[in-house]
Amino acid sequence: MNNNLSADVVVIGAGVSGSLLATRLAKAGKSVLLLESGPKVSRDALVERFRASAFKSDFMSPYPFSEMAPQPRYTPEPNGYLQQTGPHAFNAQYIRMFGGTSWHWAAQLWRYVPNDFRQHSQYGIGKDWPIAYDDLEDYYYQAEVIAGVGGAPDNGSPRAKPFPMDAVPASWLQQRVTDRLAPDFTVLDDCTGRNSRSFDGRPACCGNNNCMPVCPIDAQYHGGLAAAQAEASGVNIITEAVAYKLEHDIQGNIVAVWYYDWNKVSHRVTGKTFVLSANAIETPKLLLMSVSDKFPQGIANARDNVGRNLCDHPAIGVTFDVDEPIWPGRGPVSPCSIGQFRDGEFRKEHAPFRIDISNASQVASVTKELLQQGYFGKKLEEQIQFRAARRLSIKNAMEQLPDPNNRVTLSSKKDPLGLPTPELYWSVGEYEQRGAKVTRDNYDAIAAKLGATNIKHSKEGEFSNRQHITGTLSMGLDPASSVTDAFGRAHDHENLFMVGTGVMPTVGTCNVTLTAMALALRTADKILEETQHA
């Protein structure tokens, strides 16, 4: 056992949120120790793994799996890491690795709309946040500057300053879809951290169409860059360090975190302030594992709120063949979307949503489809050309209301380190089902405007995850219904903070990372303010 590790601030989880917070604290002169359960792997190794993979549509396949820091996998078969007990499977994907889950994403960095923060007072449904949009506006901008974000300016989220980056030019697909859906549907550039010019030592996008699962040239921002920046800023990062217990003193302040290295040697790390940023499933797991006589239900869980209100965007999709060649596969994979259903009085009745239009290459999927149908020879190649040119794939990001019954708990199953694996209960409610119906009607209207044939909706009543996991560490003013305060501080533990998407009380209708980044920067400033005064 090693008892000599100590720092002013101990951060657990080297994803984008923890890394940004650690960087800010280190630059302000704090000693910071960052523990990451997974390994450190280079981008070029990940790209090679992608190209060698038999499962290129599985975005987890390039990312190494370790039995010591297991992560959910579904291909070629589900590995059962997440125990499912609810009526709907919460098939979360996340990466336990230096840089975290935003390694495999399309760098979507959206702001919430202002009414997302006052949903209950505005529409009588869901939750209000303990902060308002204006409290976060400057932090949103700070995060956008770090990541180099560009997008359509008039997208429902007011801005005090313009985007720091111009949007990447629209693909032919985006141009045609935008023209043909107007004026009924307004297609906008997505807000993305994708370089349209050289920025931060990284090149401009050159259209590799591989944003997910990994950009081959680092033209888009991701957590691996954030973690590398933390390291360059003087943060002491220890990888392959699996935190398994928080230790507290008689007052309930956290005094140490215990972790196993991958040889199952236990280490104790002391600090003055502790920050959990191990994602919205692994962080509650750590809290629930940290039981003591004083906190028999786990740290920060005196009122049984840890792990509750698990949310994602329960998504439905549609594919069809457009009546003209639009050639998905040229340029970024997720360039544009329809945002007109994100907010409005209808939120009293059904879930709001955003409609994402994919530009991912369809060659592999249509080829598989055609082979299953028995095509061969010249006819096969004609059909590959025809369908790959016309196949459009659309998916929504629909808000799910927080429900305390949807939750993360500990299963009875153990991983090879002897730590319990997460158990999830997830149900998609009537509000979301009504939102799905409206989405589906709009899909049909979109398909009609594009002269679609071969229309295939996702199965009614089934929802896929968008991997925007929120809510399990929900911030709020009332300790009876939340885990942390408005700065991510645990209600019952003065020196314990949480960052990442888990602290977000609601999931909104957009990808959640920018909000998590903004909140992490705000929490970092709060820690600095308090500890400097101290």
Add this chain to the structure above:
Amino acid sequence: MKRKHSRSKDLTAENPFAVIDKKEKNMKQYSRRGVLKVIGLVGLTSMAGKMIPLPRANAAMVEPNAALLANFIQVSRQLTLHETLDNTVSEALCHALNMTQERFFEGLTQLKTLLDANPDWLEQPVLRFPEAHVDAETLAKNILGGWYNGVVGKGYKAICVTYINTLANKAVSDKLVPPSFSYGPCGSWAKQP
């Protein structure tokens, strides 16, 4: 970095999660050089997206000789209607199919005999073999899958044989490059393909 992977073996009997680990460990990545040295081919060769220990996998298999390889190339020509097929990919696919399909060469010989005897089967719009020959139809589709998507085998036995050289990628190469390869300067994809 040292790892004590033997730990999971100790846990297998008492820990159901260890079963998962065992499968995942089979996905361990082996060096491409090592695989190619054994198989003697170029191309991307992996099992379940990761490399497998080929010497063990090959232990009980028939090695393709020139005649068997010639059969494979002829059947591939019939199914793809490509008179010229890449020799290196042919050889790699043949090896990979032999690794992932039981009695592959037996099935291949049968398929060749059937196609030679029934040329009209290849004049249909889609492959539809008589009920009695459903296994041959499945094998034909698997061979096509190798050529067009570069992957043979299923589940944990899936092997990626080639990526950029798939016939599907070649079929659209005047408009698209395979994902992870570049179109050129930022915005070069904006014009009509």
